[in-house]
Amino acid sequence: MYKEKIYLSSPHMSDEGYEMQYIKEAFDTNWIAPLGENVNQFEKELAAKVGVKAAAALASGTAAIHLALKAAGVGEGDIVFCPTLTFSATANPIIYQNAVPVFIDSDYETWNMCPKALEKAFEKYPEVKAVIVVHLYGLSADMGKIMKICQKHNVAVIEDAAESLGTYYKGHHTGTIGDYGIFSFNGNKIITTSGGGMLVSNNEERIAKARFWATQSRDQARHYQHSELGFNYRMSNVVAGIGRGQLKVxxxxxxxxxxxxxxxxxxxxxxxxxxxxxxxxxxxxxxxxxxxxxxxxxxxxxxxxxxxxxxxxxxxxxxxxxxxxxxxxxxxxxxxxxxxxxxxxxxxxxxxxxxxxxxxxxxxxxxxxxx
Known part of the structure; x- marks a missing residue:
């Protein structure tokens, strides 16, 4: 007898229909394309939820990692430490920046980046530009030890919290402890926008710069002018409406x-x-x-x-x-x-x-x- 499929982790819209209220608002105002009130409010609401100063709503969590690396100054030939136990979306943006990943082992205590292996990596590669830390399956990495090591070496920390929205480390939301944090709203995540991500930081200036890059680096001019390489990374107003509703649950x-x-x-x-x-x-x-x-x-x-x-x-x-x-x-x-x-x-x-x-x-x- 056929039995209804049970999924690993599928989208779950709110029973209250919050998402449709915001989507309808986007349609009623004809703000369908990227940017609009849902995008602006989703950024503010998520930033408030996790306790961070600024957020940029983007097309994916991968895009958020890419812009975090760029904001941290990672470029061609730079070394970036990255956990080996993760999805490829954590590591791929390192290659986008023509940088060099060095993969760090896990420990059994957290399943995440091993602080002892991280220290060994710094001994071998002292000239590191950034460290990406993943919170695997919603389990927090040992951020106290990791941050202490990274601060000693004066290196930027990017938290890949794609899987850990709603997770706390010592009372702080994961994604808000390092210099930059990223969240994913892919269809299988704890809340979804169907596809999308968010870059967060307490450095409001860097987030503003990331928004600029994500909007094709369009300079403020009457004509179309571009002084920097840009990306088409902004979240759509419809998708952001789904996110606003999901955040409520x-x-x-x-x-x-x-x-x-x-x-x-x-x-x-x-x-x-x-x-x-x-x-x-x-x-x-x-x-x-x-x-x-x-x-x-x-x-x-x-x-x-x-x-x-x-x-x-x-x-x-x-x-x-x-x-x-x-x-x-x-x-x-x-x-x-x-x-x-x-x-x-x-x-x-x-x-x-x-x-x-x-x-x-x-x-x-x-x-x-x-x-």
């Missing part, structure tokens, strides 16, 4: 993601060889994707195939960047913790529209592999 989405994670951990955590993603006392995750490590006879592929056979989505942990064909010739600093997490990890369905019945169904399928 962010706390609800975080609460449901946490509920899903705790459900899985309670029901599956005692199985032989199962270990769930870590949580630290200074970390309040958004639990974007509930993920676990399997070290026994049941392997990640066993889980993924069993769920797939029941029309349920799951995914491996990200394949590290230094193992990717495109990036394999760039340097890697570490001890293969990221590789082990990739080989043993699986991301479970974490869709906020799931019912208890759905989660029970998933749990029973997985438990069946241990019988």
């Amino acid at each position: 962010l706390d609800q989405r975080v609460a449901k993601k946490k509920y899903i994670f705790e459900f899985y951990k309670r029901e599956l955590g005692e199985l032989d060889g199962v270990e769930f993603m870590p949580n630290n006392e200074w970390n309040e995750p958004n639990y974007w994707l509930s993920s676990m490590i399997l070290t026994g006879n049941v392997r990640p592929l066993d889980v993924m195939v069993a769920l797939e056979n029941e029309n349920i989505e799951s995914r491996p942990i990200w394949k590290p960047m230094h193992m990717q064909p495109f990036f394999e010739n760039y340097d890697f600093i570490g001890n293969d913790v990221a590789k082990q997490l990739f080989e043993n990890g699986v991301c479970l369905p974490s869709d906020t529209k799931m019912t208890d019945e759905d989660i029970d169904r998933i749990v029973e399928i997985i438990k069946g592999l241990w019988k």
